[in-house]
Amino acid sequence: MLCGKPQDSPTMPGYELPVGTCPDMCPAAERARREEEGRLHRFEVAPGCFGKRPRADPQRAVKEYSRPAAGKARPQPSLLRPPSVLLATVRYLASEVADRTDASRAEVAGFVADRLRAVRLDLALQSAGDAESVVVLEAALAVLLAVVARFRPNAAYGPVDPVLLQAQVQEGFGSLRRCYARSAGPHPRQPFFQGLFLLYNLGSVEALHEVLQLPATLRSCPALRTALAVDAAFREGNAARLFRLLRTLPYLQSCAVQCHVGHARRRALAHLARALSTPKGQTLPLGFMVHLLALDGLEEARDLCQAHGLPLDGQDRVVFLRGHYIEEGLPPAGTCKVLVGSKLGGRTLEEVVMAEEEDEGEDRSKSQA
Known part of the structure; x- marks a missing residue:
């Protein structure tokens, strides 16, 4: 299943779910325990407190994910955050953590993904209305999509497994879509998030x-x-239509589809190579490649062509020589400033996540589709 195994109904028959009462992003008992064990993340440490035993800042510490185990006592209500606190936690991660510049994108992605997983688990372990659960799950998924889209697998960034991050996104979609399915609805943002699900997959x-x-x-x-x-454009291999549509997508939709951009560009380049390659070599201007594939400039076009064995003629034209096109490893990820980064439009991630931006974006996409 794309949505992963159901992980949001860990109850037993006859067991009545509690109502969370914890007022903090991280329960006091967990803060004290992790202080004692030296397991605070540096994002959670009180300012100026980086000695042998750092102290947790109640305004920065966020409950970490702990896998439910068979036979383990169910958490008390005081250890579970109610939906209002969970939503405030998601907002905090969007506003104060996701855009940190003093940490690698991998460190940020790993921290945010773990804490959002704990948000989903807290929600699953308590009694909460479908409407408020949906709002929390939508916001959490939006933050996770944006953070994962900014992450680039690179050894220099640290030991963060991109496959694990992708699994967390699928788990987020699964929790949200199951919540949609079991509730009466309607939920105003459901079409938008169902669209995100298709774009991500x-x-x-x-x-x-x-x-x-x-x-x-x-x-x-x-x-x-x-x-x-x-x-449909992706399946048909219609690169011109696909990248025209991708240019019109709002920010969150662009984050969802970003993981497919490299593969779509590679497939388009392969089609061009099959159509144009000759013994003497036909040429195309790099500017045409930039426009067709929504690249971020001539330099990225050069890198893409050279990564696939296509030579350049010194006049910013790619030469399609028969037998030169190659595919080795994953396609270049690219920077995706045109297709993703530029669409923030000066807004913060919190503003994008918490605002109903889909109304404006849908109208724009509708006119282009």
Whole structure:
């Protein structure tokens, strides 16, 4: 299953879920225990307190994920954060952690993914209404998508497993979509997040099937229609239409689809190589490549061509010589400033996550689809 194993119903028959009462992002008991064990993350340490035994800052410490174990006592209500505190925790991660410049993107991604996983677990272990649960899960997923999109797998960034991060995104989609399915709804942002699900799983037969099983009223919403159009262009290998659509997507939708951009560019380049390669070599201007593939400039176009064995003629033109095109390893990730980064438009991540930006974005995408 794309959504992973159900992890948000860990209850036993006859067990009544508690209502969380913890007022802090991290329960006091956990803060004290992690202080004692020396397991505070540096993001959680009180300012100026970096001695042998750092002290937790109650305004910065965030509950870490702890896997539920068989036979382990169920948490007391005082250890569970209610939905209002969980939403405040997600906002804190978006506003104070996601944009930190004193840490690598990998460190930020690892911390945020773990703390958001704890948010989902707290929500699953207590009694909460579907409407407030959906709001928390939507915000948490939006933050995770944005943070993972900024992460680039690189040994210099630290030991963060990109596969684990991708699994966390799928788990976030699973928790949210199961919440949609078991609630009466309607939820205002459901079409937007169902569209994000399809964009993140672009080209997946299973994801497309699940989206097509949604009610027609949802599938007719602009966000889902746009996602379906992007998926169709991706499947057909229609690079011109695909990248034209990708340019119009709002920020969060662009974050969701970013993991597929490198593969789409490689496939488009392979199609060009098959169509244009000759013994003497046909050429195309690099500027054309920049426009067609929504690259961030001539330098990225040069790097992309050279990574696939295509020579340049010294006049900013790529030469398609028969037998020169190669595919080795993963396609270059690129910087995606045009397709992703530029779409923040001066807003903070918190503003994007908490605002209903999809209304404006859907209208724009609808006019382009």
